[in-house]
Amino acid sequence: MAGQITMYGLAHCSTCQKAQAALEAGGWQVEFRDVKADPLSESEWRGMIDEFGDKLVNRASLTWRGMSEAERGGTPLQMLVAKPSLMKRPAIVEGEQRLLGWTANVKRALGVPA
Secondary structure, eight states, X not given: OOOEEEEEEOTTOHHHHHHHHHHHHTTOEEEEEETTTSOOOHHHHXXXXXXXXXXXXXXXXXXXHTSOHHHXXXXXXXXXXXXXXXXXXXXXEETTEEEESOOHHHHHHTTOOX
């Protein structure tokens, strides 16, 4: 089942690190993109928002909690362009599949032990 996966996240994110290690152990070839070190363009963010909707904004994150009410009032695009670390992680693209987070359902969908 393993093949090529593109994963978006932050290099220092422990969840992204665990996901990448588990995917590689499962035989997947992971192309990782750190959205802070290699920022997405506005059109790339728009595509991600089209795929995942408002769920792409992690409202439980430390970044969210540190934002002002004015910052929180922006559109998902405005918030993610300004603060890429606000993104729910990891975002995984595998063929036609678009998966968000590192949950048991995501692991099952990719054939990785949950």
